[in-house]
Amino acid sequence: MPVSWWPIGLFFIIVAGFAATSLALSKLVAPSRHNEAKAETYESGIRPLGEAQQRSDIRYYTVAMLFVVFDVEAIFLYPWAVVYDRIGLYGLIEMVLFIVLLVGAYLYAWRRGALDW
Amino acid sequence: MGSLFTGALGAASVSLPQPNLLAISPVIALTVAAVLVLGCVIARPLIRGVVYPVIAMAGLVAALALALIQLGNRPVTTFSGNWRTDAFSLFFTITVVIAGILAVLISDSWLTENDVPQAEFYAVLLCSVIGAIVSASAYNLIALFVGIELMSVPTYILTGFAKHNRVSNEAALKYSLLGGFSTAILLYGLTWTYGVTGETGYPAIRGFVGNGQGGFHAAVLLASMLVIAGLGFKIAAVPFHMWTPDAYQGAPTVVTAFMSVSVKAGAFAALVRILTDAFGGIYRDWSPILIVIAIVTMVLGNVVAIVQNDVKRMLAYSSIAHTGFMLVGLATWNPGNAVGVSGVLFYAFAYTFMNLGAFGMLAWLEAHGAGTGIDDVNGLFSRAPLAALGFSACLLGLMGFPFTVGLPAKVFVFQAAAGGGYVWLALLSLLLSAVGAVYYFRPMVRMFMHEPKVVLASPRQTVMAVGLGVAALGTVLLGVLFSPVFDLAQRAATGG
Numbered sequence A: 001m002p003v004s005w006w007p008i009g010l011f012f013i014i015v016a017g018f019a020a021t022s023l024a025l026s027k028l029v030a031p032s033r034h035n036e037a038k039a040e041t042y043e044s045g046i047r048p049l050g051e052a053q054q055r056s057d058i059r060y061y062t063v064a065m066l067f068v069v070f071d072v073e074a075i076f077l078y079p080w081a082v083v084y085d086r087i088g089l090y091g092l093i094e095m096v097l098f099i100v101l102l103v104g105a106y107l108y109a110w111r112r113g114a115l116d117w
Numbered sequence B: 001m002g003s004l005f006t007g008a009l010g011a012a013s014v015s016l017p018q019p020n021l022l023a024i025s026p027v028i029a030l031t032v033a034a035v036l037v038l039g040c041v042i043a044r045p046l047i048r049g050v051v052y053p054v055i056a057m058a059g060l061v062a063a064l065a066l067a068l069i070q071l072g073n074r075p076v077t078t079f080s081g082n083w084r085t086d087a088f089s090l091f092f093t094i095t096v097v098i099a100g101i102l103a104v105l106i107s108d109s110w111l112t113e114n115d116v117p118q119a120e121f122y123a124v125l126l127c128s129v130i131g132a133i134v135s136a137s138a139y140n141l142i143a144l145f146v147g148i149e150l151m152s153v154p155t156y157i158l159t160g161f162a163k164h165n166r167v168s169n170e171a172a173l174k175y176s177l178l179g180g181f182s183t184a185i186l187l188y189g190l191t192w193t194y195g196v197t198g199e200t201g202y203p204a205i206r207g208f209v210g211n212g213q214g215g216f217h218a219a220v221l222l223a224s225m226l227v228i229a230g231l232g233f234k235i236a237a238v239p240f241h242m243w244t245p246d247a248y249q250g251a252p253t254v255v256t257a258f259m260s261v262s263v264k265a266g267a268f269a270a271l272v273r274i275l276t277d278a279f280g281g282i283y284r285d286w287s288p289i290l291i292v293i294a295i296v297t298m299v300l301g302n303v304v305a306i307v308q309n310d311v312k313r314m315l316a317y318s319s320i321a322h323t324g325f326m327l328v329g330l331a332t333w334n335p336g337n338a339v340g341v342s343g344v345l346f347y348a349f350a351y352t353f354m355n356l357g358a359f360g361m362l363a364w365l366e367a368h369g370a371g372t373g374i375d376d377v378n379g380l381f382s383r384a385p386l387a388a389l390g391f392s393a394c395l396l397g398l399m400g401f402p403f404t405v406g407l408p409a410k411v412f413v414f415q416a417a418a419g420g421g422y423v424w425l426a427l428l429s430l431l432l433s434a435v436g437a438v439y440y441f442r443p444m445v446r447m448f449m450h451e452p453k454v455v456l457a458s459p460r461q462t463v464m465a466v467g468l469g470v471a472a473l474g475t476v477l478l479g480v481l482f483s484p485v486f487d488l489a490q491r492a493a494t495g496g
Helices: A002-029 A060-082 A084-111 B003-009 B025-042 B051-069 B087-113 B118-137 B141-159 B166-197 B202-209 B217-235 B243-250 B253-278 B280-306 B311-331 B339-367 B385-399 B406-419 B423-449 B462-480 B483-493
Strands: B076-078 B083-085
Touching (some): A002 B217, B025 B051, B051 B087, B087 B462, B118 B253, B141 B217, B166 B243, B217 B253, B280 B311, B311 B339, B311 B406, B311 B423, B339 B462, B339 B483, B406 B423
16 A cells, blocks of 8 residues: 555655755855865866867777777676686586677677778 | 695586577577678678578578477576576567568668668667567566667667757667666666576576565565666556657658557566566565556557657557557456456567558558658648558557457457456546557548649659558457467466
């Protein structure tokens, strides 16, 4: 029955209340002294260089995606290597299937020109 | 093995899973097809573009055949309990694979004429179909999550496939941001489920949840509510529907046709499975919530659809309304009344033909140089009688007109609601589906009675016409010969 849902409502009230109370308390209790250094981008004192909205090369996304291909491969190769002698041929076939798929992805990226700059 | 390692790694030998490969064979067929399609890019100079749809179609037909031959089999749980192939998952597998087949048929001309990278399109489409199958077959929270993501992420990509179209880009961005948001909510729900029960498998969760009398009841409720919200986004239920009109309107029409049926089917399968199976014991708690969601979804979808002047956007709101109708079937579920769920299954199957056909007809209009505005269908009957008849069949189906599959679909769902003691809900749904007649009739009146406004170009669209013909014929034929499909849906819903 819907009545049994009240703890959920309570949960959300507590969540919202915690956030609101924390913000309000820090606003009330914490001292607030403004000066010029605090208004700078980096409070450590380093002066910011250039614009905040800089263009970055869109081609970096292919680098990121290729990284994922090899990263995932490495992640799975480590546990596989640890138990390799115990899972034998079964594990070998599984890993060959997996690597073939990844090599396929790599070849695909290469043929689509992801490696040309 | 040296004794040096036994201390560190434990003496127990690694138990290898004994996967049942037949159970996942549709997924294997689709994966092979997806990889082959991309493989053709590697061998590009040697292979011509026409092979891409052929490979994708071969994979889908093979998957359909592999699902059909398993229909009579006993339920199989494999991959350490992560995967369950039974009549339920096979029913949804068949549904989404049919959606994939129709999508490939209607997409071909759009891809070739707009110079869209074909191999990627088909590979991503196949991945989404695989994800929907995994969602329907998942018997474990982690498999469920993988399936939902594998189904959703490709649709974000497909939405933005018209790379040089700003509207398509905007739709893809909105869809992926809100989709990511909903995924986070779903994941939060799954985390709560695991946190409370300490289990990820559905049977174990069901055992822990019991009938809600045990401890941690509030936490279990929170988990189920978050799961409903997360999956509510994917099926476009109000109030989680905000992305739907923009994503459906901005996406290339062929993509909208596909994702409006396949994602909905996959997410509904996941929702039905997790609610009736893992959380089946506390149906008294989630059922009122779903009834409220179903009512607001039906009301908002049907009412807002009336004022739309763009057929594509109108169909987007109509798809929200249909989510509401389907939710009625699920909301009135209880362990003794599974008729509603069989209604949901039948509805998802029927919806595949009606809705894919309706959006597909808009794609056909676009391929002939028209737009998707309400004026663009003016006088279609005098220009292209068959197209107008097919479009009308799909719209009548969505309306729930007799002699179309829409009528039995609605009747089964509403009957289940009435049988479950919710006569008022069944009557309300009936009333709201009558509202649907207002906006479904509007383009039809214009097709048959108005003077043509747009001059249609006449390119040859043979493959597309086949796809639309199948969708329209399916809508009409299933309206008469619905009993085999409904029997199957009934068997699927009762765990056969």
